[in-house]
Amino acid sequence: MSRVSIENVSKLYDGSGDGEGKIVAVDGVTLDIEDGEFLTIVGPSGSGKSTLLRMVAGLEDISSGTIRIGDRVVNDIQPQDRGVAMVFQNYALYPHMSTRKNMAYGLKLTSDLSDDEVQQRVEEAAEMMGIEDQLGKKPGSLSGGQQQRVATGRAIVRDPEVFLMDEPLSNLDAKLRAHMRTEIQRIHEELGTTFIYVTHDQEEAMTMSDRVAILNHGEVQQIGTPDEIYNEP
Ligand code: ADP
Numbered sequence: 001m002s003r004v005s006i007e008n009v010s011k012l013y014d015g016s017g018d019g020e021g022k023i024v025a026v027d028g029v030t031l032d033i034e035d036g037e038f039l040t041i042v043g044p045s046g047s048g049k050s051t052l053l054r055m056v057a058g059l060e061d062i063s064s065g066t067i068r069i070g071d072r073v074v075n076d077i078q079p080q081d082r083g084v085a086m087v088f089q090n091y092a093l094y095p096h097m098s099t100r101k102n103m104a105y106g107l108k109l110t111s112d113l114s115d116d117e118v119q120q121r122v123e124e125a126a127e128m129m130g131i132e133d134q135l136g137k138k139p140g141s142l143s144g145g146q147q148q149r150v151a152t153g154r155a156i157v158r159d160p161e162v163f164l165m166d167e168p169l170s171n172l173d174a175k176l177r178a179h180m181r182t183e184i185q186r187i188h189e190e191l192g193t194t195f196i197y198v199t200h201d202q203e204e205a206m207t208m209s210d211r212v213a214i215l216n217h218g219e220v221q222q223i224g225t226p227d228e229i230y231n232e233p
């Protein structure tokens with residue numbers, strides 16, 4: 001697990017090319033996420049949540065500012081070398097690969113673990129997510145809930161210092177979403193890892209987080225415990 005520190009980070013995108021100039025997606029955000037903390041980022045659509053998370057993941061260049069994971073500045077470090085693993089809203093599973101392969105593939109490419117070690121990690125993560133029986137199946141034959149579990153299992157396999165989750169439950173129905181909330185909380189407790197979790201669902205923010213940061217127009221508008229954010233007058 002690791003502390004993440006985001007220091008005065010901005011992201012500017014080019015506008016539509018018709019002279020509208022730059023779009024400021026993230027505007028001077030400073031956030032310190034403690035070792036082992038579960039931080040949720042909420043805010044309206046277009047407020048910059050995804051962009052901020054993708055910059056921590058290394059999937060998006062940083063326009064200005066500094067991101068540290070542990071004591072390393074990661075601005076110019078490749079995604080696979082940052083000690084992070086990300087779970088996407090659409091799961092981003094490879095449709096032609098079995099669950100087992102989906103979970104093993106990234107780790108095989110980017111680590112020097114032996115096949116046996118990779119398989120052992122896959123089996124442990126599958127057990128943790130309750131998908132041992134799905135290892136031979138391809139994503140197309142799994143339910144949405146099961147695909148979500150595979151995506152989370154694939155992140156666990158990487159043994160990251162920091163988990164990044166971008167609306168991981170928003171494609172599930174309400175009951176399954178509620179169930180998966182408790183599952184993700186359990187994973188966080190078992191691993192003790194730092195989590196940065198993006199959602200637009202207030203229920204998720206209230207029940208899962210140590211702290212909640214509210215983003216608006218690319219800026220942190222408010223940060224505090226769920227109680228401070230949602231229950232204080
Ligand atoms: P959120 O995740 O809160 O919905 P995003 O981070 O997706 O917000 O988007 C923040 C802003 O940046 C929005 O105005 C969005 O249109 C813009 N944006 C996001 N990605 C791009 C991109 N690749 N090119 C141009 N503008 C983008």
Ligand code: ADP
Nearest residue numbers: 130131134143145146149173174175176177179
């Ligand atoms: P699996 O089918 O492999 O058990 P699921 O993610 O589909 O994996 O379901 C795991 C558990 O989640 C179920 O045992 C049940 O308790 C709960 N669950 C699954 N689907 C739903 C649903 N649609 N609504 C509420 N709870 C659900």
